[in-house]
Amino acid sequence: MTTLRLASLREGPTAVLARKEAILRDSTGLEYQSFARSSHAFDYNALMGSTGCTIEKAREIQERYGVGRTPMVELRNITELIRKHAPEGQGARIFVKDEAANPSGSFKDRRASLAVYQATKLGYPGIVAATSGNYGAAIACQAAKENLPCIVVQETFDSHGLGQPEILEKGRRCRAYGAEVLQLTVGPELFAVSLALLEETGFFNGSLYTPFAIQGIETLGWEIVQDMHRLTGKDPDMVVVTHAGGGNLTGTARGLKEAGAHTTEVVAASVDLTGLHMASDTEFNRKSFTTGHTGFGLPFASWPDRSDVPYNAARPLRYMDAYYTVTQGEVFFITEALAVLEGMERGPAGCTSLAVACVLASQMPREATIVVQETEYTGAGKHPTAQLQFARDMGIDVRFGDRAEDCPGKVIAIPEHWQQLDVTEVPLDRLRRSYLQKTLQRERPLSAEDIDFWAEDLSCSPRWISAELNELGQKIGTSS
Amino acid sequence: MSRAAKGTWVEIERVVFPAQQRLTNIPEETRRTPMTMRLCGFLQEDAMEIGCIVTVETVLGNQWQGVLTRIEPTPTHRFGPPVRELLHIAPALRQALRQEVDPK
Numbered sequence: 001m002t003t004l005r006l007a008s009l010r011e012g013p014t015a016v017l018a019r020k021e022a023i024l025r026d027s028t029g030l031e032y033q034s035f036a037r038s039s040h041a042f043d044y045n046a047l048m049g050s051t052g053c054t055i056e057k058a059r060e061i062q063e064r065y066g067v068g069r070t071p072m073v074e075l076r077n078i079t080e081l082i083r084k085h086a087p088e089g090q091g092a093r094i095f096v097k098d099e100a101a102n103p104s105g106s107f108k109d110r111r112a113s114l115a116v117y118q119a120t121k122l123g124y125p126g127i128v129a130a131t132s133g134n135y136g137a138a139i140a141c142q143a144a145k146e147n148l149p150c151i152v153v154q155e156t157f158d159s160h161g162l163g164q165p166e167i168l169e170k171g172r173r174c175r176a177y178g179a180e181v182l183q184l185t186v187g188p189e190l191f192a193v194s195l196a197l198l199e200e201t202g203f204f205n206g207s208l209y210t211p212f213a214i215q216g217i218e219t220l221g222w223e224i225v226q227d228m229h230r231l232t233g234k235d236p237d238m239v240v241v242t243h244a245g246g247g248n249l250t251g252t253a254r255g256l257k258e259a260g261a262h263t264t265e266v267v268a269a270s271v272d273l274t275g276l277h278m279a280s281d282t283e284f285n286r287k288s289f290t291t292g293h294t295g296f297g298l299p300f301a302s303w304p305d306r307s308d309v310p311y312n313a314a315r316p317l318r319y320m321d322a323y324y325t326v327t328q329g330e331v332f333f334i335t336e337a338l339a340v341l342e343g344m345e346r347g348p349a350g351c352t353s354l355a356v357a358c359v360l361a362s363q364m365p366r367e368a369t370i371v372v373q374e375t376e377y378t379g380a381g382k383h384p385t386a387q388l389q390f391a392r393d394m395g396i397d398v399r400f401g402d403r404a405e406d407c408p409g410k411v412i413a414i415p416e417h418w419q420q421l422d423v424t425e426v427p428l429d430r431l432r433r434s435y436l437q438k439t440l441q442r443e444r445p446l447s448a449e450d451i452d453f454w455a456e457d458l459s460c461s462p463r464w465i466s467a468e469l470n471e472l473g474q475k476i477g478t479s480s
Numbered sequence: 481m482s483r484a485a486k487g488t489w490v491e492i493e494r495v496v497f498p499a500q501q502r503l504t505n506i507p508e509e510t511r512r513t514p515m516t517m518r519l520c521g522f523l524q525e526d527a528m529e530i531g532c533i534v535t536v537e538t539v540l541g542n543q544w545q546g547v548l549t550r551i552e553p554t555p556t557h558r559f560g561p562p563v564r565e566l567l568h569i570a571p572a573l574r575q576a577l578r579q580e581v582d583p584k
Binding site (some may be wrong): 071 | 499514573577
């Protein structure tokens with residue numbers, strides 16, 4: 001029996017945050033600094049290769065934990081409905097990978113299984129995960145299979161103790177798998193709490209952003225290609241990924257490439273929560289989506305290393321071909337459509353990418369195929385009825401309406417008709433520019449190696465990087 | 481007020497960072513409030529009331545101290561009542577699927 005005091009937090013969050021590098025090294029077994037190549041660049045391939053885990057090995061581990069090999073389902077009625085309204089000859093076939101069939105109800109079991117495997121293999125006495133999402137439930141679930149003690153740290157409440165219903169449900173699920181759940185009020189100091197816990201317990205850091213957590217998702221991309229070859233005889237033309245922290249997109253895209261699908265377009269989809277600050281005590285409960293939204297999607301694309309590890313293994317701009325947003329109302333509409341037209345009652349995460357897929361399908365030829373790469377479980381707290389009632393309780397105007405009327409934190413406009421669905425494109429160059437601006441704020445010297453690294457990391461030409469640096473008044477060999 | 485007996489499953493709350501220790505780069509409305517933490521466990525003392533400082537032991541065997549906030553806490557999240565705007569979607573979609581559209 002241990003009395004946990006988190007005594008190291010008495011002096012405030014800054015002291016423990018200053019010890020971040022050492023705590024992360026000890027709690028992941030990864031020598032992050034060995035991957036550094038210059039003051040900005042690091043060897044991404046070496047980082048990913050450092051685990052020694054291949055897709056075959058990941059599949060073997062996941063089979064042992066009951067993860068993956070989920071059904072690929074064609075959405076025939078939704079495709080038919082799209083074709084009724086699409087220009088002649090258009091309306092791509094839509095398929096969905098039913099990831100809700102994983103043990104804890106989402107694709108997050110894929111990343112959690114590898115993290116738990118690694119923690120067990122290295123002999124850690126337990127695992128800590130800091131997440132309000134399905135990942136907590138997945139870590140708790142996979143840890144249960146190894147009888148590994150598990151602590152989940154969740155951002156749950158506002159300062160009045162009011163909890164977002166979806167997060168409360170996820171907390172319940174973590175407890176159901178035997179985890180200790182620490183539920184915090186809003187704020188980024190959660191990271192300091194997580195570090196202090198890692199330090200005090202000596203547990204493994206089940207971060208979402210280690211190479212293991214990303215490699216666990218590569219099997220999803222790989223399975224998509226096998227499924228689509230079996231069902232259609234070819235690679236999918238497009239895979240739409242609900243995007244938040246970037247791991248889902250990175251892992252899926254890497255798996256697609258590993259399986260040889262080099263021409264498949266990888267499209268990111270997020271719910272638009274523009275205007276809501278993620279660390280605001282008063283805005284925390286004014287959103288109806290707790291993940292898959294722009295509050296994570298934009299900052300994690302344009303600054304992946306803001307995460308809880310020195311080098312984030314999730315680097316979405318390396319693999320993203322396009323990025324679209326939809327409104328909260330549109331996702332609720334599509335969630336209903338998936339239930340009543342396809343007999344699949346599922347949670348909001350995969351429905352975000354489905355909403356985007358439905359709009360893009362109408363602009364693609366009938367022979368084309370789109371894969372929506374995940375679904376998640378639904379239930380009390382996560383269901384649209386629960387979310388919309390909570391929104392109304394918070395004073396948000398929920399009504400029928402067009403996407404133009406939707407205003408995050410104020411109005412949720414639910415479409416009445418299929419034809420009202422649309423998407424908003426996020427220009428990738430804007431994200432690339434923002435990435436460069438943020439990285440230059442670190443005020444470290446620039447080298448030619450950095451330009452090549454950024455060109456790879458942002459999937460653009462070194463020439464574009466040089467032109468942008470010029471624009472920002474930066475020169476190689478000088479300190480930024 | 482009811483008192484919880486030793487061994488009862490309860491929820492406690494503890495302050496992690498008082499308002500003056502919060503990071504400076506966060507929104508003002510968050511910075512004004514302390515960061516608190518809630519967790520559940522088995523009560524280690526007898527006859528405790530809500531508001532008392534108590535010790536709990538979690539399912540992992542960890543002991544934590546804090547203020548007793550709920551006794552045998554019940555999950556508060558539900559499915560919620562029917563939402564009119566959602567109820568109209570199913571019939572509209574089914575009709576749209578049946579409807580013949582003029583060939584373009």
